[in-house]
Amino acid sequence: MKHFFARSGGRNQIIPGFGLSMGMTLTMLSLLILIPLASVLAHSLQLTANDYAKLITNSGIRNAFITSISCSVLAALVNCVFGFILAWVLVRYDFFGKRLLNGVIELPFALPTAVAGITLSKLYSDTGFFGSFFASYGIQIAYTKIGLTIAMVFVGIPFVVRSIQPVLEKLDPTYEEAGSMLGASQFTIFRRIIFPELRPALLTGFGLAFARGLGEYGSVIYISGNSAKHHTQVVSYVIMQKLNYVDYASATAIALAMLVIAFVTLFSINMIQVHQARRVQ
């Protein structure tokens, strides 16, 4: 650990500014990110394992975890399908309005989550533009898990598209041509040549979209209805509720579980990328 974050290698000693840039980065990172998160950790570790288990398995909290995880996995899967198609269309085809389509993909990054939340909630409510259509068939979307998942699809889509797009752009078409010459069908080419190349990017996109959906607050709380009875409370909402009741012990306990899931996701994504970089070299 002694040489962690210390410069190594002789050749690069020439460029100045390592101390300054590294020092500033570590200081600000610690002050703004690490120390506050460490405080959450410290507070949550004050609970005994027994109390912790009791808190986390409380039915309201357990249901919130089940809802958050299942809806964000589902939303990330939906995003993988559509994100793949969108990335494919944007990279491989030429059509009118391509630049516009490419720009619009990033709308969920640019639109504030609360704005997205109230709009989606209004659109999918029984009197809304989409909601009234589904309501005439007796399907309710707002205030159900379907609505929740739709909001998570909305916030997650750019992650998948932007993960796949650059890899698809770099993909060498000669392998596909070779496959085609050897008589492989379109489907075989896709399954045997294209898909394996894109799998790491797809997994990365899935992980990012999942993490985003899991932690999402602003865009889901309006459309979900936050009913404990109908299991439409998400974990972020429950944490906020505990904060409002000044129940910091529960809030930090739930946050700890969320942080662990987020770190595992982030770590897996990094491993996929490191593995991929090695494979390519």
Next chain:
Amino acid sequence: MKHSKTEIALLTISVVFIVVMLIVPLVSVLTNSLAEGWDFYVQALTTPYVLSALRLTLIATVAAVIVNTIVGLGAAWAISKFDFRGKHFLTTLIDIPFSISPVIAGLAFIMTFGRMGWIGQWIEVLNDYWGTDIQIVFAVPGVILATIFVTFPFVFREIIPVLSTNGRDEEEAAALMGASGWTIFFRITLPQIKWALLYGIVLCTARALGEFGAVSALSKLRGETFTLPLEIDALYQSGSADAITAAFAVSSLLVLLAIIVLLLRTFLEAKADKTS
């Protein structure tokens, strides 16, 4: 150009998805905001609550952009120009705010700077000693800190790919010829990354203007510590038809900003493509 059947099918799916999932919600904010006419719209935007929220939103955004641009540049410089152990780990740490819930960010600041937090307890001691009344959480500094937290990686994320692709040869040559660090940065590195940097700043601005979850945990006083998204929330939650229309009116401001961001993005991307 001839379009094959698969091509047409995939294009149709893409366009329908984008229209249903993204375009319709965008347009619906604007139509909802004008549901009660132009006069109501203007009135809704000029209430004291909205104006105060606008002011705080701008302050927090400017602070976040300044801090994160400087730190982002520093971190990208350290990571792309030097070899050291733990580079991957450091990148992961910088990315943390991307993947954790903004509500947890808010909670983290409460547990650090609030009554229960260890820095919060020091601040209380100092306040007693000096007779001051410094507050971090549930006050303006908390809102600013939370905004900086959630936008922390944006500038860094945009410039690091460009810096990594460009390598270090030019900087090393300049250093060998005796150029100072600042000269190298301003004359060689900055021109290479300027479009990516600008785009990072644009994204950081957009996210800072719209941050909701983290700020929501740290801000309780409408008209004093509320930002625009919190004001939208308060209006929408109050439930009356007028208030909901007003919520959409305030939202339309942020939608216009989002559209500007997307246009700038397309413009900056085209610029970056040309230079590289």
